[in-house]
Amino acid sequence: EYFSVLIEGAFGFLSTGDEASPGNYGLKDQNLSIQWVKRHIHHFGGNPNKITIFGQSVGGASAHYHMLSPLSNDLINGVICQSGIGNAKWTFGSRDEGKFLSKKFAKLLNCSTDYSHVMVECLRKVSSRDILLTQLKLSVPNISKSIPTFRPVIEPEVRGAFLTQPSLDIIKSGNFTNVxxxxxxxxxxxxxxTVDHCQDRTAITKFNRHFDEIISQEIGIDYRIDKKYITREVKRFYFKNQTLTCDDKGRTNISNMYTDALFLDPINEVLELYLKxxxxxxxxxxxxxKSTxxxxxxxxxxxxxxxxxxxxSDDMNYFSCDPNSLKHYSPKDRAVVERMVNMWTNFAIYGNPTPLDGEWKTVKTKDLEYYAIKGxxxxxxxxxxxxxxxxxxRHLQV
Incomplete structure (x- = not known):
């Protein structure tokens, strides 16, 4: 039995954009945990020079941020990002966005927002329960509830900063942990x-009516780019300029659009840079x-x-080692669990998920070779x- 404590939401990522509350406390807390492992894992039979970190969704982005942060340099020896990466627009916010959200949040808790230091001192006197309940009320219009409100930010150059540059700039500079x-x-x-937008007839009607605004916000179109051109191209490519629907074909098209914009494209961008x-x-x-x-x-x-x-998150079904859970799995599903756990463990030990047969090859070219995990x-x-x-x-370059 174990317990995990996650520092997230306003507790982990409220930022004023200055030294009063620069942000990224959730990531700094993770960094302290990795430092502890580095210092003490030998007492438990572990190797302090074989620390592999991995996460899924926002956890995948977090793992990537540690690869990019100077605070985690020399602490980690391998990184696995599942369904999340540090340059994906939904995993981080701008400094201005952080400031805006922190002020909006503070006003809901009756804290003055004139001076950031005063605002932060007021928030520190609010109970953790009120902080938690209030952030649930802090919604951003036309944003899927699957996208976090409080996110990592680019911090000012202050002591103890975790990230002071955008992810891609760090990679281009070469100042990342090469593991x-x-x-x-x-x-x-x-x-x-897709589930959010197809939950009922009202939701899909709203999506059609406010398509440009919703897509601009959810995929994070750069303010310097012509948003109308981008959204027009997206609608043409995925929906042939037709009304969006929630029948089987419609749901597939919506899902493909989000798969590509929020996951496929940012990952491809990072892989291309790492190759370079x-x-x-x-x-x-x-x-x-797909389990039956x-x-x-x-x-x-x-x-x-x-x-x-x-x-x-469907892949997370296959990392369970709990016998009580696995007894409900089919033989085929249990075999997938064994295979996934073996590959991830091999990567942690050898830096290679299939060291014996070499079945899974590394990315070598701009074709971004990949291993299709089928069963x-x-x-x-x-x-x-x-x-x-x-x-x-890649052509749009949003």
């Missing part, structure tokens, strides 16, 4: 937003196994009736994941 890196997605990541800057141990995957017995996370997100494919019998190497769709987003 074996594994990254991948599930086949249908975009279901997490000589990070050699790059492993890329697409998780494609285990529930999809789309059910937990609010739609148990429709099949969304291999949804965001208990294994998978196969392939190239150009969702090639035409990936090319569309």
């Amino acid at each position: 074996p890196f594994m990254v991948g997605i599930t086949a249908n990541e975009g279901c997490m937003c 800057y000589n990070l050699t141990s790059l492993y890329h995957y697409n998780f494609e196994y 017995t285990l529930p999809s996370t789309s059910a937990a997100m609010g739609d148990p009736l429709h099949d969304y494919g291999v949804c965001h 208990p019998q294994g998978g196969k190497m392939s190239k150009r994941l969702h090639g035409n769709r990936a090319d569309f987003w």
